[in-house]
Amino acid sequence: xxxxxxxxxxxxxxxxxxxxxxxxxxxxxxxxxxxxxxxxxxxxxxxxxxxxxxxxxxxxxxxxxxxxxxxxxxxxxxxxxxxxxxxxxxxxxxxxxxxxxxxxxxxxxxxxxxxxxxxxxxxxxxxxxxxxxxxxxxxxxxxxxxxxxxxxxxxxxxxxxxxxxxxxxxxxxxxxxxxxxxxxxxxxxxxxxxxxxxxxxxxxxxxxxxxxxxxxxxxxxxxxxxxxxxxxxxxxxxxxxxxxxxxxxxxxxxxxxxxxxxxxxxxxxxxxxxxxxxxxxxxxxxxxxxxxxxxxxxxxxxxxxxxxxxxxxxxxxxxxxxxxxxxxxxxxxxxxxxxxxxxxxxxxxxxxxxxxxxxxxxxxxxxxxxxxxxxxxxxxxxxxxxxxxxxxxxxxxxxx
Ligand SMILES: [Zn+2]
Numbered sequence: 001x002x003x004x005x006x007x008x009x010x011x012x013x014x015x016x017x018x019x020x021x022x023x024x025x026x027x028x029x030x031x032x033x034x035x036x037x038x039x040x041x042x043x044x045x046x047x048x049x050x051x052x053x054x055x056x057x058x059x060x061x062x063x064x065x066x067x068x069x070x071x072x073x074x075x076x077x078x079x080x081x082x083x084x085x086x087x088x089x090x091x092x093x094x095x096x097x098x099x100x101x102x103x104x105x106x107x108x109x110x111x112x113x114x115x116x117x118x119x120x121x122x123x124x125x126x127x128x129x130x131x132x133x134x135x136x137x138x139x140x141x142x143x144x145x146x147x148x149x150x151x152x153x154x155x156x157x158x159x160x161x162x163x164x165x166x167x168x169x170x171x172x173x174x175x176x177x178x179x180x181x182x183x184x185x186x187x188x189x190x191x192x193x194x195x196x197x198x199x200x201x202x203x204x205x206x207x208x209x210x211x212x213x214x215x216x217x218x219x220x221x222x223x224x225x226x227x228x229x230x231x232x233x234x235x236x237x238x239x240x241x242x243x244x245x246x247x248x249x250x251x252x253x254x255x256x257x258x259x260x261x262x263x264x265x266x267x268x269x270x271x272x273x274x275x276x277x278x279x280x281x282x283x284x285x286x287x288x289x290x291x292x293x294x295x296x297x298x299x300x301x302x303x304x305x306x307x308x309x310x311x312x313x314x315x316x317x318x319x320x321x322x323x324x325x326x327x328x329x330x331x332x333x334x335x336x337x338x339x340x341x342x343x344x345x346x347x348x349x350x351x352x353x354x355x356x357x358x359x360x361x362x363x364x365x366x367x368x369x370x371x372x373x374x375x376x377x378x379x380x381x382x383x384x385x386x387x388x389x390x391x392x393x394x395x396x397x398x399x400x
Pocket of ligand 1: 244258259262264
């Protein structure tokens, strides 16, 4: 009995610590009186818990607040240089990593070329080196690292956290988490890249305090991270959010999944580029024709010409946006989110096509959910999944 009771006390203490830490994170500098008021804990209990958080180095005292009669209260704040987290994003040709402090600010970043088609052990080796470099450059001792989060462009099993399938990397059943856990003393978390982006938007991006939202990543592939009721929704097996395979045109091209006309085949940046090159070869009237090598026309060129007013380039982007709008209409009808954030490469041309996306949604989605949803381009863009991966160990610390 005694042992059980001690166990409960320890659990309660840790829980209260997380609750207090999270309140300090959300509100910035706070007084103990405010913490007692918000949590319903006694001032004595708040004193004891905040005392231990100060002692462990998570918090520090900063200045004094407004007096409500009597002495001006000492304010508590998270100590930036106390603990850190590392987030890694694995993409087809690059691995990027960020060292983040406890407040969610970037301390350092690293980018390493990743040999296309390399296996997960190769990626693991690179990650071990990158984590070593980042902590060394910032002179951080290993015990100050909370964990390492990894973002993967693929499906991650909801229980084993093994990468079930990452088609663009050519990985199948790749247990990177177990492999990396052998090389680190801190916890390792593997997450799907769209879900990592959604975590980022919810923690430091445009979906803070928003419970029901969808974060759609558009680049060479298309995927989404879904939050419902303030929590990440993974589905039964971990593959929720594969919106790139919503069929938007039955007569469309064949998709890597075997189906025809999936959103990914009509609106991914890879498809947009392919379509532009094809039209140029067919002799379309466009300033894209002035490029000597058609194979060198990429997203950057299409966006540049569209900005200069080239109708054909605008048309190509708007057509992709129409399909994005169709898929979003289905998402809006199914999930009734209050916000949809479109990120990754989309942010580079979002301003050119957002009106088109919104027009399609207001025309095709049901009136009630369509009137409640706000659709916007991510402010964070390319780095969201890397930052989201770094936020995962922070979420654990703050009990989120
Ligand atoms: Zn598909």
